[in-house]
Amino acid sequence: MIGGNYNIGAFLNSLSKKTKNFAVFNSLLKKELCLEEFMKTNEDRYFDFGNGISSMFSVASGFSARGKTPILFGYSDLIISRAYDQIRNDFCLNNMNVRIVGVGSGFDNGLRGGAHQFFEEVGILSGLFNMKIYSPSSLSGLYGLLERSMGDFGPVYFRLPLSLPDELVLEPVVFDRDFSNEIVIITYGKMVEVAKEVVTLFKEDGVSISLLSVDEVFPFNYRKFQPLLFAKNVFLIEDQNRNGLFSEISRSLVLSGEKASIHFLGIQGRFSESGKPLNLMKKYELDFLSLYGKIKEKLV
Amino acid sequence: MKTAELKQKALSVRLIALNAIQKSGVLGVGAAMSSVEILVSLYFGDINMKQVLSVSPFKPGWDGQDYFVLGKGEATPVLYAILADKGFFDESELRFFSQVNSFLQARPFFKVPGICISTLSSSHALSQALGIALALKSEKKNNNVFCMIDACDFQNGQIFEAMTVASHHKLNNLIMIVDDSSLQSEGPIRSVVDVGFLQNKIDSFGWQVYRVVDGHDFDEIINAFSKSLNVVRRPVCIWCNTVTGKGISLLEGKEGYFNAPLSENEYNLISQSLK
Numbered sequence: 001m002i003g004g005n006y007n008i009g010a011f012l013n014s015l016s017k018k019t020k021n022f023a024v025f026n027s028l029l030k031k032e033l034c035l036e037e038f039m040k041t042n043e044d045r046y047f048d049f050g051n052g053i054s055s056m057f058s059v060a061s062g063f064s065a066r067g068k069t070p071i072l073f074g075y076s077d078l079i080i081s082r083a084y085d086q087i088r089n090d091f092c093l094n095n096m097n098v099r100i101v102g103v104g105s106g107f108d109n110g111l112r113g114g115a116h117q118f119f120e121e122v123g124i125l126s127g128l129f130n131m132k133i134y135s136p137s138s139l140s141g142l143y144g145l146l147e148r149s150m151g152d153f154g155p156v157y158f159r160l161p162l163s164l165p166d167e168l169v170l171e172p173v174v175f176d177r178d179f180s181n182e183i184v185i186i187t188y189g190k191m192v193e194v195a196k197e198v199v200t201l202f203k204e205d206g207v208s209i210s211l212l213s214v215d216e217v218f219p220f221n222y223r224k225f226q227p228l229l230f231a232k233n234v235f236l237i238e239d240q241n242r243n244g245l246f247s248e249i250s251r252s253l254v255l256s257g258e259k260a261s262i263h264f265l266g267i268q269g270r271f272s273e274s275g276k277p278l279n280l281m282k283k284y285e286l287d288f289l290s291l292y293g294k295i296k297e298k299l300v
Numbered sequence: 301m302k303t304a305e306l307k308q309k310a311l312s313v314r315l316i317a318l319n320a321i322q323k324s325g326v327l328g329v330g331a332a333m334s335s336v337e338i339l340v341s342l343y344f345g346d347i348n349m350k351q352v353l354s355v356s357p358f359k360p361g362w363d364g365q366d367y368f369v370l371g372k373g374e375a376t377p378v379l380y381a382i383l384a385d386k387g388f389f390d391e392s393e394l395r396f397f398s399q400v401n402s403f404l405q406a407r408p409f410f411k412v413p414g415i416c417i418s419t420l421s422s423s424h425a426l427s428q429a430l431g432i433a434l435a436l437k438s439e440k441k442n443n444n445v446f447c448m449i450d451a452c453d454f455q456n457g458q459i460f461e462a463m464t465v466a467s468h469h470k471l472n473n474l475i476m477i478v479d480d481s482s483l484q485s486e487g488p489i490r491s492v493v494d495v496g497f498l499q500n501k502i503d504s505f506g507w508q509v510y511r512v513v514d515g516h517d518f519d520e521i522i523n524a525f526s527k528s529l530n531v532v533r534r535p536v537c538i539w540c541n542t543v544t545g546k547g548i549s550l551l552e553g554k555e556g557y558f559n560a561p562l563s564e565n566e567y568n569l570i571s572q573s574l575k
Contacts, residue, residue, distance in 0.1 A: 023435075023438065044438040045438060047434065047469075049465065052461040052464065052465060054424075054427070054457070054458045054461060055427040055430070055458055055461035055462045055465055057427075058424040058425075058427030058428045058430075058431065058458065058462070059427045059428070059430050059431035059434060059462070059465065060431060061417065061424075061428050061431060062369075062417060062427065062428040062429060062430060062431020062432040062433075062434070062435065063431040063432070063434060063435045064431075065410075065416055065417040065428070065431070065432055065435075066431075066432055066435035066436065066439075068435055085421060085424075086421075086424060089418075089420045089421045089424065090418075090420075090421075090424055090428065093418060093420060094410055094417070094418045
């Protein structure tokens, strides 16, 4: 075990009571995700591929051609790097109905070194037509998105760290109001939990601040989130923002011709290295205290 | 269909495919021609009065249909010529093969009637066919899934991944046909990257292998199909030795035409000889 807290097997069992039209394809995550629970009761819908990642993806496209929705589980660094060809040609070009769950994104895989810390998926996959990218911030969020996505069509990628909080209750953001005198923090996935602590610190200081968790990262819903981008102080936090949501927001702004002043906080232009996740986050100033300090520094 | 009729069918398919290739400017006429007899046997051949490949343009998606996944991309115009002949779409569409706004893309595309899945990358095709076969097995169905690849595709590791998985799941409804003309676009396979004598290797993966010594002999090909449909608990490989440019004397066995265009003169000479 690598310390994750997922029990996706139990969720899949409950999902299978609602829809029979999916199958589970797994690469190396049976124990980590407790998939055995699903495997035992769904032998005809559970398939292990071990290290055979490239074939797992192409096989999934064949499965999907039979009108089924395969849900693929694998380590994010391995599956996206190795199977880009299959994702592009077998899934996206055919607009195949598949769900890819990449586990271990971001700093969580720190102890396995720079090669296994994967930050680039949003940048890589957002270049593919038909692809959607979701990055939930809690397990309940993941289950909700996965279940809802079964009604969607086309490929969807779920970006997951090694562990997520079971629940993450956030103050709902009301969009149709004036944000011009506020601090707005925009983030997704694992960073939401960190940002929530930053928000608590600012609220203790009596500062007006909103936290927006963007679960559906790509395509970025610019029209929906636009009012927040024009707040007095906007901060986008992501573990790596060279070509993640950073690019999406920048592109949307350029296309709209609108100008916004946004601070981007996250690793820029380099790979990470070995270390405990919390220590790495401190080094790259993405722990809640560093973020709190950096945001304070930049406030207008 | 009797052998004489299959030969006639092959002749017309060859001519239609040649015209489509020439008009579009797509490369690979030699490579395409080596597959004609295999594909004609698959789509028009029968075993005990039953079609080898059960497909019908009038019943798309019907429960009893078989599946064909084409991995050898150069054979796409041959497949389209056959699908047009079977009535999946009008033959006149082939005039626009691989041209802008044509639905007949250069490689098999799922929007074309009769194509069950796009195979834009040849080394993925076996895995994709395996996915369909696995889905059918999980539904407790016995429909067959045929897949044709080129011998040079064995230079790609994904084929071996797929062979391992197919054998693990004992998918006897998966039949891989290998078109081995011993050539690839850069020259003889053995001089590019020699894949060795693969039939023994494939057997060692747990597959049943049948060898077709003359991949242009209808009786031999259909006999191999017949045997393959009776295999139990093993995926099947039908290894066909073929000749590049087969059926066109100017091109037969010639390395230079595997992936090269024809001049206008060559085309005129050849098309006259096929009529």
